[in-house]
Amino acid sequence: MLDAKLVRESPEVVRAAIAKKHLDVDLDSVLAIDSTWRVQLQEVEHLRATQKAANAAMAALAKGSPEFLAKVAEMKAVAQQAKERDAVLKDMEDKFRQAMLSLPNLPHASVPEGRTPEENVVYALHGAHDEARPHARPHWEIPGFDKLFDFARGAKVTGAGFPFYVGDGARIVRALLNFFLEENAKAGYVEVNPPIFVNAASATATGQLPDKEGQMYETTVDHLYAVPTAEVPLTNFYRDEILDEAALPVRRCAYTPCFRREAGSYGKDVRGLNRLHQFDKVELLKWVHPATSYDELDKLRDDAERLLQKLGLPYRVLLMCGGDLGFAQAKKYDIEVWAAGQKRWLEVSSCSNFEAFQARRAQIRFRSKETGKPELVHTLNGSGLAVPRVLAALLENNLQSDGRVKIPAALVPHFGKEFLSFA
RNA sequence: GGAGAGGUGGCAGAGUGGUCGAAUGCGCGCGCUUGGAAAGCGCGUGUAGUCGAAAGGCUACCGAGGGUUCGAAUCCCUCCCUCUCCGCCA
Numbered sequence: 001m002l003d004a005k006l007v008r009e010s011p012e013v014v015r016a017a018i019a020k021k022h023l024d025v026d027l028d029s030v031l032a033i034d035s036t037w038r039v040q041l042q043e044v045e046h047l048r049a050t051q052k053a054a055n056a057a058m059a060a061l062a063k064g065s066p067e068f069l070a071k072v073a074e075m076k077a078v079a080q081q082a083k084e085r086d087a088v089l090k091d092m093e094d095k096f097r098q099a100m101l102s103l104p105n106l107p108h109a110s111v112p113e114g115r116t117p118e119e120n121v122v123y124a125l126h127g128a129h130d131e132a133r134p135h136a137r138p139h140w141e142i143p144g145f146d147k148l149f150d151f152a153r154g155a156k157v158t159g160a161g162f163p164f165y166v167g168d169g170a171r172i173v174r175a176l177l178n179f180f181l182e183e184n185a186k187a188g189y190v191e192v193n194p195p196i197f198v199n200a201a202s203a204t205a206t207g208q209l210p211d212k213e214g215q216m217y218e219t220t221v222d223h224l225y226a227v228p229t230a231e232v233p234l235t236n237f238y239r240d241e242i243l244d245e246a247a248l249p250v251r252r253c254a255y256t257p258c259f260r261r262e263a264g265s266y267g268k269d270v271r272g273l274n275r276l277h278q279f280d281k282v283e284l285l286k287w288v289h290p291a292t293s294y295d296e297l298d299k300l301r302d303d304a305e306r307l308l309q310k311l312g313l314p315y316r317v318l319l320m321c322g323g324d325l326g327f328a329q330a331k332k333y334d335i336e337v338w339a340a341g342q343k344r345w346l347e348v349s350s351c352s353n354f355e356a357f358q359a360r361r362a363q364i365r366f367r368s369k370e371t372g373k374p375e376l377v378h379t380l381n382g383s384g385l386a387v388p389r390v391l392a393a394l395l396e397n398n399l400q401s402d403g404r405v406k407i408p409a410a411l412v413p414h415f416g417k418e419f420l421s422f423a
Numbered sequence: 424g425g426a427g428a429g430g431u432g433g434c435a436g437a438g439u440g441g442u443c444g445a446a447u448g449c450g451c452g453c454g455c456u457u458g459g460a461a462a463g464c465g466c467g468u469g470u471a472g473u474c475g476a477a478a479g480g481c482u483a484c485c486g487a488g489g490g491u492u493c494g495a496a497u498c499c500c501u502c503c504c505u506c507u508c509c510g511c512c513a
Contacts, residue, residue, distance in 0.1 A: 004472095005442090008507050038473070038474090041472080041473065042473075042474075042481095043480085044481095044482085045472095045473070045481060045482045045483085046481080047476090048481090048482060048483085049481060049482070051493080051494075052482090052494090055441065055442080055493080055494050056441080056442050056495085057442090058441065058493070058494075059441040059494090060441095060442075065442095068493095071493070072469095072493045073493080074493080074495055075493035075494080077493095078493080079492085079494085242470095289499095315442070368447060372452095374470080
């Protein structure tokens, strides 16, 4: 959510942001709602002031006196009017809030212009993705793949996109998670094991509700939502709180399974491990002082990149253009790993600075030493990393002529052996 | 799951229909005092919205949401959460 004062006083700034993100948002109607709401607010507050004044006067009068009774009669009418006006105001407040929620975050000045994913800027390229790998093949075509990653039985037991991981398949998932968590801890992120169901208030604060309701699994009793990412419980950890400025930046990481309904995806995008309804991911999250948030974004991206470097997997970093940036982000880098068998890039992390956009919605602040007043923090997050796609790249890139997969040296201590075997 | 108690400012804790944004204490800040500190004394100390050039004004907030009333922290209803006891359970 944006600052209402900014929208009101500098609508041209917001208009430029909408244009850069290539969104279709009716700013004029937002402004109109804002001004009628404020007029109504004034009227209701004036009526309340009248009531309060009468209240004080009546407190000084004898309870049954003629003056008292006259006041009661007089205020009955005011009360009636206040009630009606207040109902209208409530309605307008809902509309106002809806209108404010429809406005996207402002893209940072360093975000490149562009409308489509093709216009994203390749910010960095790491490793030899174009090196010849004669044995590489799409991971789902590797002989024995179905034994370790059992989609058929997953579909029987639960549904499509819920595989069983068996034997070395389960072991490699656990090794990757452990590796990610250990590395992130070394980088200063405190490990958190959060709830994997959240309530509606939490899902709203991070922006999953109301718009993306259909992407989450919801429980029929209690109306809880299975988390689509650890970002949701983690960001909400400090919801409605005021942090100590000295504690910033706060760095946390969390592993959770992630649940996504992902309606409407087909073809090779969803083959094998590329896209699942349930997958494992470690998320990095920071609450930072506004003055440092872009430095912190660079560091966050570096932290995520380092994981791929240590695994020896080629990757590239994209700086997202305005049109591909996303509604809530001010700036975003996507990290994509090279899957040599599929010969395509797979997104394994998305590192974003939300500035105060999420913090305003979730009311996460810090007390400024300078002013003594609460100010909104900036929030950042990124995966560190998503397991199945890293795994897909690992299987494809490291496949040997003998059909085994070579485990990167950094992962061997966690996996316990040097080769993953499909036999 | 059953029975009971309770949710008030940074904390503790008054307040049971009217001048209560809320006593008092602690904490915190500033000042006086002191060689310095403690104690003591004095003053101050929430958040948000809105109007205003500003000074400042107005409004809201006593777990959340509804209701009763001229008026609600206080009465009624629903929900959430915490604690105690019992039951069940990995």
